[in-house]
Amino acid sequence: MMIDIDLLLTWGATYKKVQHDEIIFHEGGCANFYYQVVSGSVRWVSINEEGREFIQLMVEKGESFGELPLFDDGCYAATAIAEEDTVIIRLHKSNFLQLLKDNPDIHFAFTRLLTERMRFKFLTIRELAYYSPEHRIRTLLTYFRKHHKHTCPVCHQIKLTRQQIADMTGLRVETVIRAMRHLHDKGELVIEKGKVYSLEK
Amino acid sequence: MMIDIDLLLTWGATYKKVQHDEIIFHEGGCANFYYQVVSGSVRWVSINEEGREFIQLMVEKGESFGELPLFDDGCYAATAIAEEDTVIIRLHKSNFLQLLKDNPDIHFAFTRLLTERMRFKFLTIRELAYYSPEHRIRTLLTYFRKHHKHTCPVCHQIKLTRQQIADMTGLRVETVIRAMRHLHDKGELVIEKGKVYSLEK
DNA sequence: GGGCCTTTATGATTGGAGTCATAAATGGGG
DNA sequence: CCCCATTTATGACTCCAATCATAAAGGCCC
Structure with a gap:
């Protein structure tokens, strides 16, 4: 799932460079942006008290991340860290939501994305449990x-x-x-x- | 998250009674319906080869279940079983999708539901892992x-x-x-x- | 209250992943 | 090509949840 970059730019999205191991946002942090990987990759991790990471998702070129709080006004569910030197593009929350309202097809594509990731979560839990x-x-x-x-x-x-x-x-x-x-x-x-x-x- | 029952009925939804421990649908089965609990409760489980169940979600009165395949044309990600004598209401997939298209607010509410459940999955995985x-x-x-x-x-x-x-x-x-x-x-x-x-x- | 099924309780034993320590292999950079 | 950081490899030991067995307590219907 990715939104066309030109479309994002017309809505006021901006590029950002992040270096290897740089933190893009923290779990629990207040969410203001929709993110998409332009080049490179990002790991999305839960970190426990002892500093151990669980990789919830690997986000590669063209994929979005950090969308959860945009829909429910919550905070980030995990921490996003650049796996390598990476370029991301980000769009303000309010603009992102308006973009979705104006483009129902994109909204449906997002629902599908959430669905796919949910399936992976079901699988992961099943494996971890048994x-x-x-x-x-x-x-x-x-x-x-x-x-x-x-x-x-x-x-x-x-x-x-x-x-x-x-x-x-x-x-x-x-x-x-x-x-x-x-x-x-x-x-x-x-x-x-x-x-x-x-x-x- | 629930859709107004009267609205569902105008779209051709039908009631169904299921008894305690009755299976509503199987993991991997072809998906044709959107489901909602009218009274009672349903457990949504992954079952492994030895018959052990992992409860992925408890679905109570007024909550929906089995929506995943409606968005991505996949199959059910888990098995739904009635926890007690339960009444459910179900709507054909095509009607459900059209209903969402006609009511963007309901679509947004569904996205929010998926988001909340995803957060619970993140939490569960973190716990299971560490x-x-x-x-x-x-x-x-x-x-x-x-x-x-x-x-x-x-x-x-x-x-x-x-x-x-x-x-x-x-x-x-x-x-x-x-x-x-x-x-x-x-x-x-x-x-x-x-x-x-x-x-x- | 007595019978019966489900749920909770507890002890003994075992197996397997975690932990710690140490070493070997690999690959990138100067 | 050699150096050094990272990754892979292997052994010894520990610990804790699973397993198996058995019993006690609760809840419910007649």
Whole structure:
């Protein structure tokens, strides 16, 4: 889901550059903007008291983020951090809402986006609640392959570190490494040169 | 979130009675209807291979459920089961979508509903990923108290069995019982006559 | 009140992910 | 090509929730 950049600009949107690991907004913060990634990527994380991150969503080029509070006047549900040097475009809340009112099709597209993300949440919760580390990892990687996120379509390499996988499955790095080794031994996963791995089938 | 019943009826909605534990629709099933609870309550669950349920959402009188596939042409993300003898009202998908197009305010209300539920999902995932049984239970009960669901406003009793709490936190009954006893011992919870319990503050 | 089913309670044991420590491999930059 | 930060790898040990078994308490209908 993305809104045409030219359309956003006519509504007064502005570009912003953020560097690697820079925080775009904090969980609980007051929401004033609609955000969209122009280039680069953003991770949307919940952080607990000990500083551990759970990656709720990876937002890539052309995708929107931080929309929740725009609809219900609440605050940001998680913290947005640039995964790399990234360019974002942002639009003031009031303008965004008016834009949606003027363009019902865009509003419907947003509803669809929320719906898709909700499905992913259902899946994630199911995995966290009842499945083993191996199962969680397999499900996550399959999902990423399907949605062509962080994956190279030619070599099937999935560009996620073990730490990132851990932060998306609620596991520890060591557990992810061990579980992936085991999946590799069972032939369900291909790991080459340590860091490079691709999912079978 | 609920749509006015008279309005639904003018669009051709029909009532349906379902008995306790009757399945309304299955996860993965093809979606044809918008649903709303008229009286009673419905649990919306993910079921794994061993038959264990995770309660994704408790849907009470006046609330809608099963809307996800209406927006993205997918299938039901979970299974809906009547928690008690329940009356539901349902409207064909095509009529529902036209109703939304004709009433932008209702569409906005739905977006807000999705937003609220998404926030709850963020919270749930965070708890499942990183917190202890006691913390999960406390957070869940606090949430239920706030949203006046399954709670008696006079006596502060929360009408959930230990099994239901277990099915909403990904724990086993025994663990829930032990953790709640411990919370009671620490004074964070009041348990009377075994089954009756209320949350402090 | 007695019978019966559901829910709550508690103890003993086990398995598996977390934790900590340490080392090896990888890759980018000068 | 070598250096150094990051990422991956592996072993030993701990701890806590799941599991299994069994019992007690509540609620409800006849």
